[in-house]
Amino acid sequence: MPVIELRNISNYILNSLNLKIMDKELLVLLGPTGSGKTTILNTIAGLAPYTGNVLFDNRPVDTIATVHRGLGYLFQSLALFPHLNVIANIAYSLKINHLLPDQIMTRAQELLSLMRIEHLEHRYPKDLSGGEKQRVALARALASSPHTLLLDEPMASLDARFSKYFRMEFRRLQKKLGFTTVYVTHDLTEAEEMGDRIAVLNHGKIQQVGSYDDIFFHPANKHVSEFIGEPNIFHCTYAKYLGDGLVEVGVGSMPIVIPHESGNVKKIAIHPGHINIYREKPPEPSINLRTGVIVDIEHTPFAEMLTITSNGVPIRVELHRELYEDMQLSVGTEVFLVFKLKWIRVFDNTNFQLDEESL
């Protein structure tokens, strides 16, 4: 049963939008800047004007003010109150709901410990790092045990390493506490890692809702395929079962190890954003480490798209602009490629059917 339902919602960005968010799921809203992701969160929270209906547990809440909607909202800016210390920020919703001081302290301490930030109790937001602020903001949003948590690009201010850690931590919490979550991002990797389901948005409309594999292999339309990006699809010359759930396949003259339970593999696919590249050989031992040469660089609105040939096989690799600039890459540069096992998808007639025409 959907815990939240948006029916025919229209406003300055959204256009007759319909969306169902299921109980205890983590739904990712994925789309480019200006597609209406944050507006959906604001509509659910009652912070944006709209026509249409928002239903919580099948009851319309259109006339219910934000303060009574019982949601947790983690803003992109985090919006920690600068004049309150960590414990006062976390206890804010408890205090205004007139809980007894003992109850407030117990609950606040519980959240400090849950988020592993006991040592920050008396600090002010100006003295916290990005990651610490993130955890305090999450603790504050969870303080009054909301039925649904809305997160607006929560990783925006974090570096890549901490962002990955936070994602794992958040998933752990979400499973443990069992709250429904709507999570906004424009990052495909983040969407795949976090989402039970992903809703792809563009021009104020939901373009597709489904699992990562649904969207990856069956993009509903051009908007989705353009945003997600076409995967690299490789025809396998051979497939050999290695045991322990691993199969070695031949792509041209290049062997690639993939996780699979049988040797019946005809094609594999990997998204250009899921191939890591390095200028120097990475120090850690890595399966699927190959060398290649950049033969083409295309500048897209979202990232840099490199075409690299390895053992005669052309491979497309998507790279964040900052990383691309840091690495000082150009056509002819030799690079090391790593195909991460977890991102390689297999087509084998029983799993996914690629509708190649839609790509």
Added chain:
Amino acid sequence: MTNKVKKVNFWGLVPIIIFLGIWEISVRLHITPGHFFLPPFSSILQESYDLIVSGVLVVHYLKSFLRVIIGFLTGSIAGLIVGIFMGWKETVNRAFHPIFSLLYPIPALGWLPILMIWFGIGELLPIAIIFICSFFPVLYNTITGIKSVNQDYIKAAQTLGASKKTILASILLPLALPNIFTGLRLEAGMAWRVVIAAEMVAIPTGIGALLMKAQSLIRIDIIIVCLMVLSLMCYSFEKFFLFLERKLTSHWR
């Protein structure tokens, strides 16, 4: 940090000491036209002492002090209350903004002639002028302080279940404090300048009146004592509000 402040204060005193030294020496060496034109600094100190012991300075000072305190407190509180409503409620802001915008540019002393007719020469006159002088800056700084609070804080408080009144008391006002204090700090000194000017023109008591009497008796030493009192009061009032502002906001800013 503390050492740094002490160091800065020490270096700040050096030019003052040099200035007073040059003043004293130049008068004693008759470089200036004479004691009548500019008495030495030591004579000023002696005269200050005499004026305090005789009670003349104390009586005039207390008169001015009370006027400043009453006018400043009532003006600031009124400015704060109206400012809160104008910053908080857009309809109130729209209603009152035009009239206050027209009245604000009039200098406080510009009101003196009309207030003299309305209130006569009495205690109400300087208090009313200081009220006007304090009201507008505190009003505008309060409005600016409330309006410049990041909208995300308000939205966050709403999603956490805060009513409008709670948001005003727990978010808007505390975050507007730095702006409010800027208004209070600037006007604390201005209130002294205005009361002295009003007393010089229209009131027979207070430091300003003493200043005018000294001028008519050509007592430059008393004039300088009065100016020193004015300078010290402006400085200490401004410093007091700076201290309060730091005490209340420095831990989170």
